[in-house]
Amino acid sequence: MLRLIVPVPSDIKDDRLQKWGLSLGYSLKAGMQHCYMLDGSEIEFEFEGPWQACEGNTRYSLASLTFIDPSLGGSGYLHRIASEFDQVAQQALEHLDHPGCETACYRCLKTYQNQRFHDLLEWTRIVADLEAIVQAAPVRQPEKLGDVFNPQPLLD
Secondary structure, three states: OEEEEEEEEOOOOHHHHHHHHHHHHHHHHHHHHHHHOOOHHHOEEEEEEEEEEEEOOEEEEEEEEEEEOOOOOOOOHHHHHHHOHHHHHHHHHHHHOOOOOOOOOOOOOOOOOOHHHHHHOOHHHOHHHHHHHHHOOOOOOOOOOOOOOOOHHHHO
16 A cells, blocks of 8 residues: 555635545546556555644645555555656646546546546646646655654745
């Protein structure tokens, strides 16, 4: 499982957050499928949140984009996806770049499996987020005792 926990403003409306999270998640899933030639059943996506958090005097919400490898024991793709996440975002952008689609279609984001979310999918909302991911290649850092998750720069 690859779980991205994202701080979001506490005053964001649930419908906006759902549209953003589902659109970004399904776009990244499409990028993963294209980058690593995966079938739709080889990677699953779940969006969770928001839930409340606090850092000092700053209240904010958290949301989670979770990508799941359903293979028994895992196929090993998620570790590689995490280390090449900028390439996944680039593949997602290339996949979304097609004529005749203003929000989402069966060519880009809609699938039979995500049909209950079709009215929430809107790829134009998340292009800037994907471009930001492309610009920031993942950097592997060792964990240190006492590391603190400080979301303030992201919230600002």
